[in-house]
Amino acid sequence: MAYFDVPEIEYTRYSNRQLAAVPLAVLAVALLVLSGSFLVYGTPVPLGMDFAGGTELTVQTTTPADDIPAAFDEEPESVTGTGSENQYIVQFSSADSQALSDQAQEGLESDGDSEIVQAVSSTSASFGQQSQQTAMLGVAIAFVGMSAIVFLLFRTFVPSIAVVISAFSDLVIPLAFMRLAGIPLSLGTVAGLLMLIGYSVDSDILLNNHILRRSGDFYESTHRAMRTGVTMTITSMAAMLVMAVSAYIFGIGLLASIGIILFVGLAADLMNTYMLNLSLLRWYKFEGIRS
Numbered sequence: 001m002a003y004f005d006v007p008e009i010e011y012t013r014y015s016n017r018q019l020a021a022v023p024l025a026v027l028a029v030a031l032l033v034l035s036g037s038f039l040v041y042g043t044p045v046p047l048g049m050d051f052a053g054g055t056e057l058t059v060q061t062t063t064p065a066d067d068i069p070a071a072f073d074e075e076p077e078s079v080t081g082t083g084s085e086n087q088y089i090v091q092f093s094s095a096d097s098q099a100l101s102d103q104a105q106e107g108l109e110s111d112g113d114s115e116i117v118q119a120v121s122s123t124s125a126s127f128g129q130q131s132q133q134t135a136m137l138g139v140a141i142a143f144v145g146m147s148a149i150v151f152l153l154f155r156t157f158v159p160s161i162a163v164v165i166s167a168f169s170d171l172v173i174p175l176a177f178m179r180l181a182g183i184p185l186s187l188g189t190v191a192g193l194l195m196l197i198g199y200s201v202d203s204d205i206l207l208n209n210h211i212l213r214r215s216g217d218f219y220e221s222t223h224r225a226m227r228t229g230v231t232m233t234i235t236s237m238a239a240m241l242v243m244a245v246s247a248y249i250f251g252i253g254l255l256a257s258i259g260i261i262l263f264v265g266l267a268a269d270l271m272n273t274y275m276l277n278l279s280l281l282r283w284y285k286f287e288g289i290r291s
Helices: 017-039 065-072 097-107 125-154 157-181 186-211 218-247 255-287
Strands: 054-060 078-081 087-092 116-121
Touching: 017 157, 017 255, 054 097, 065 078, 065 087, 065 097, 097 116, 116 125, 125 157, 125 186, 157 186, 157 255, 186 218, 186 255, 218 255
Parallel strands: none
Antiparallel strands: 054 087, 054 116, 078 087
16 A cells, blocks of 8 residues: 655643643634524525425526526526536525426526426425435444444544544534535435545554554654544545535536535545544543553
8 A cells, every 4th residue: 555755743842731822722713603603594504405494406508607697587596507508507595496397497598409407306395304304313323333443443432532522623623614605515425425434534543553463663653643534534635625626617616615615525535544543542642551
């Protein structure tokens, strides 16, 4: 397996408090963003049609994208291209799909002989709320299950809680980014967040295993874990960035959102694993254990 040339960081130059301060400060800012969003908007992150309800029309029209909203009585939430010529996805908060389809047929210019409305999907507000509760329950169960497995693996409090705190931060930071970037929470982006739990646990357990269960000096074990962990994470970040850019170019909004969320989450994971988690492990190894 190939490795990046990961330099040996002089961790001895920094105290545990200094190492933990940066990731904890970023986590605090992320929690502040989510709390402020909840107080102002009623939800920590913007909700997509899957959870808030609404209607999505796929239209084929020669009407310019900037003029499409004028064809409807209701202002669309968004108008995005699909990558195909003269084809757009128009989203509304209203679930009245029939009225919106009629308005599209009457107000938009036809693209040759094809139908203006190519596809319609609608979600009621009540069904969207049920989907939201189910998705959040799934994330909670995944997080609790991950925490239980970690505690069973290590059976000591500090190394286990270090993994849990890092995984929690790896979820919260991308959620705050979603609010700032205006990326809606949907079934697709929830899947991305679930993937982040797996990525986070993988890198944290790798670090814990090298330090606690393998022979060698603490800093030697840390560097050995970083050679593998940083290689995996940076490779995954590069793949997610390529996916996000490619999906954006071809007008696949959901894949672009998932890619950028995973990119941000993996960057947060690098910080949390090799600063926050490491500081807790070093404290546990040198100060927390008493003979």
